[in-house]
């Protein structure tokens with residue numbers, strides 16, 4: 536566990552007009568261990584004015600690492616407005632790792648991942664860890680976004696489909712004329728889960744996304760007869 540440790544912003548990647556990834560590196564280069572699914576508290580400090588604001592962000596890279604990658608929706612709130620003008624070289628402070636939403640790679644060999652919007656972040660960490668460790672588990676993901684243009688890490692996810700026992704289903708809730716994605720349209724529901732992962736009862740389910748998404752999918756899984764003990768969830772945003 537680290538507390539208020541200086542991390543330097545080393546890379547900013549614009550993924551969509553509203554979402555960017557931010558890569559931070561420990562200023563002393565120290566490696567931190569964590570479990571995919573866990574989050575870090577990232578703190579902005581203005582030494583001149585004394586202003587300080589911290590928010591939780593899921594870690595998107597695989598452990599262990601001297602860097603932390605975050606996928607952040609730039610909603611111009613108290614913390615995210617600081618990121619609007621953030622630049623490579625800026626210093627932030629990290630306390631981590633935290634959280635109960637932990638992907639235990641050894642807990643089972645079949646998983647169901649349900650991701651909504653930036654809720655894809657912890658799953659990227661999970662999949663990267665599996666790829667790096669050569670884990671052979673079988674994962675099926677349903678990844679939902681409002682617009683097709685909001686699908687992030689799509690190429691990386693498609694690569695996992697080729698290289699591991701990973702199956703990706705995409706759904707877009709507000710498809711637009713001219714969209715070229717291949718997948719479903721509309722919100723994830725019980726019917727979609729049963730179609731994409733008919734063996735969902737054998738799988739450990741992880742759900743991450745906005746509260747309405749997470750709550751609806753817990754209900755959907757339970758209504759289908761999935762064991763509540765095999766359902767893990769994390770939520771944020773609106």
Ligand SMILES: Cc1cc2nc3c(=O)[nH]c(=O)nc-3n(C[C@H](O)[C@H](O)[C@H](O)COP(=O)(O)OP(=O)(O)OC[C@H]3O[C@@H](n4cnc5c(N)ncnc54)[C@H](O)[C@@H]3O)c2cc1C
Nearest residue numbers: 590591592593606607608612613614615653656771772773
């Ligand atoms: C465990 C955990 C993990 C998280 N991981 C991530 C992550 O990986 N990526 C990420 O982008 N965020 C993540 N969040 C949310 C993050 O901590 C902040 O709440 C978010 O960035 C907004 O902070 P802010 O200070 O800019 O907005 P605030 O000033 O705190 O809020 C401004 C307004 O925006 C609303 N709001 C908050 N989040 C959203 C949203 N996503 N979309 C629309 N409206 C919103 C608030 O309800 C409020 O009305 C996570 C939260 C938790 C608890």
